[in-house]
Amino acid sequence: MSIPKPVVPSLAQLTAFAARVSPLKFLTPENRKRIVRAASPLPFRRKEVLFLQGGPARSSWMLYSGRIGLMIETQSGRRQELEHIIPGELFGTLDRLFGHSKTYSLTAEATVESIALRIPDEMFKSAFSGDVELMSKLLGLCADRLAKMTELPRMSMEPPRTRLAFAISRLVRVYGNRIPIKEREIADIAGIAPETAYRTLHEFRECKFISPRRQHVEVLNPERIHAVWENASVSR
Amino acid sequence: MSIPKPVVPSLAQLTAFAARVSPLKFLTPENRKRIVRAASPLPFRRKEVLFLQGGPARSSWMLYSGRIGLMIETQSGRRQELEHIIPGELFGTLDRLFGHSKTYSLTAEATVESIALRIPDEMFKSAFSGDVELMSKLLGLCADRLAKMTELPRMSMEPPRTRLAFAISRLVRVYGNRIPIKEREIADIAGIAPETAYRTLHEFRECKFISPRRQHVEVLNPERIHAVWENASVSR
Numbered sequence: 001m002s003i004p005k006p007v008v009p010s011l012a013q014l015t016a017f018a019a020r021v022s023p024l025k026f027l028t029p030e031n032r033k034r035i036v037r038a039a040s041p042l043p044f045r046r047k048e049v050l051f052l053q054g055g056p057a058r059s060s061w062m063l064y065s066g067r068i069g070l071m072i073e074t075q076s077g078r079r080q081e082l083e084h085i086i087p088g089e090l091f092g093t094l095d096r097l098f099g100h101s102k103t104y105s106l107t108a109e110a111t112v113e114s115i116a117l118r119i120p121d122e123m124f125k126s127a128f129s130g131d132v133e134l135m136s137k138l139l140g141l142c143a144d145r146l147a148k149m150t151e152l153p154r155m156s157m158e159p160p161r162t163r164l165a166f167a168i169s170r171l172v173r174v175y176g177n178r179i180p181i182k183e184r185e186i187a188d189i190a191g192i193a194p195e196t197a198y199r200t201l202h203e204f205r206e207c208k209f210i211s212p213r214r215q216h217v218e219v220l221n222p223e224r225i226h227a228v229w230e231n232a233s234v235s236r
Numbered sequence: 237m238s239i240p241k242p243v244v245p246s247l248a249q250l251t252a253f254a255a256r257v258s259p260l261k262f263l264t265p266e267n268r269k270r271i272v273r274a275a276s277p278l279p280f281r282r283k284e285v286l287f288l289q290g291g292p293a294r295s296s297w298m299l300y301s302g303r304i305g306l307m308i309e310t311q312s313g314r315r316q317e318l319e320h321i322i323p324g325e326l327f328g329t330l331d332r333l334f335g336h337s338k339t340y341s342l343t344a345e346a347t348v349e350s351i352a353l354r355i356p357d358e359m360f361k362s363a364f365s366g367d368v369e370l371m372s373k374l375l376g377l378c379a380d381r382l383a384k385m386t387e388l389p390r391m392s393m394e395p396p397r398t399r400l401a402f403a404i405s406r407l408v409r410v411y412g413n414r415i416p417i418k419e420r421e422i423a424d425i426a427g428i429a430p431e432t433a434y435r436t437l438h439e440f441r442e443c444k445f446i447s448p449r450r451q452h453v454e455v456l457n458p459e460r461i462h463a464v465w466e467n468a469s470v471s472r
Contacts, residue, residue, distance in 0.1 A: 075398060080389065082389060098378070099378075101379075132367070143334045147331040149382065150342055153308055153318060
């Protein structure tokens with residue numbers, strides 16, 4: 001029996017999605033519609049590869065649902081997971097589109113069953129080029145991504161509490177204060193053991209930082225959550 | 237006896253420097269002059285700290301001479317050197333200027349005696365905002381920096397030959413094919429032992445990839461050098 005692939009979203013669902021996520025939400029409705037029509041929503045099973053490190057790149061990618069692991073691979077075949085992409089995030093895009101690289105700098109693999117939007121590079125690039133407002137939004141996305149890439153090596157050395165706060169801050173940036181993800185999955189994104197996550201999430205609940213609901217997590221105090229990981233470095 | 241600080245460059249020297257390096261070289265001569273006049277060329281001794289991770293950020297930085305180590309520090313005081321900045325490169329800037337962060341994401345410390353240009357953020361930002369051409373140059377810089385940040389964790393796992401090729405490619409991007417740096421320093425930037433570097437550089441000379449001169453290294457075949465580290469990942 002083969003595992004069924006996830007059902008791809010309708011055009012109406014894609015249009016609603018595009019109106020909600022950065023940077024597509026900044027486009028005019030007409031330009032957004034043009035991108036949505038040119039985009040292919042592709043279903044991936046768990047462990048399926050979307051693209052390979054070093055492979056030729058002609059498409060921009062955005063995650064619609066599920067979760068994507070970005071992996072780096074060495075010459076000798078050593079593999080390391082660099083980060084997880086969550087729905088609403090771009091991947092395999094900002095480090096190439098306006099730069100010199102014509103290949104993907106890492107391998108993308110579905111961590112769970114996922115739907116990813118593949119958008120032709122030229123389409124994506126032309127929708128944002130030539131408009132000062134849109135380009136400054138893209139610069140903002142690049143800046144946040146650079147900041148995240150700088151934080152990642154630190155996070156791998158930080159204790160679970162700091163990592164969990166960092167993951168929550170990141171989810172708030174994508175989803176706002178109502179994160180449509182269960183506590184267990186947040187632990188997974190932060191890369192910490194479920195039991196450890198449970199203790200820390202309990203502490204965050206006690207401090208009124210978060211409030212878990214049935215299908216989502218409500219972030220009550222994003223500033224304090226942010227302070228947990230950012231101030232980590234100033235307390236010298 | 238105190239160690240003298242390096243002598244700061246004259247306005248004429250700074251103007252010539254700005255006309256040569258990205259992204260300042262893309263500005264009109266008048267705007268470039270304005271930035272140069274607003275910039276403070278600051279001398280730093282070896283081991284002096286330029287700014288601290290988590291500290292408030294109001295300035296953009298560009299290295300004029302010397303070398304700057306960028307360090308990440310954990311809550312518990314663990315420290316790790318992330319990368320070296322070479323003359324002509326921006327640092328502590330692109331991950332904040334158009335993004336959400338108001339603090340430096342890492343600590344900058346002079347590795348050797350250095351001169352860094354400190355430019356007020358507002359000045360730097362306003363010189364580039366509002367012009368489509370200039371913003372796409374900045375997006376290009378951000379993209380290349382993102383690509384580099386993605387490669388760094390892989391490089392830390394790669395053999396010396398790959399790391400050395402990566403360092404040379406990076407130097408070519410900043411200086412062109414005539415790298416005004418001695419072989420020993422290139423090894424240092426690649427983060428490999430001098431003896432190992434010597435063997436690999438010898439191999440690169442034999443293959444006619446590079447040709448060392450008295451005060452600089454001539455890169456004869458930048459494409460082949462690039463292929464050494466980029467193709468590293470495709471050979472699966």
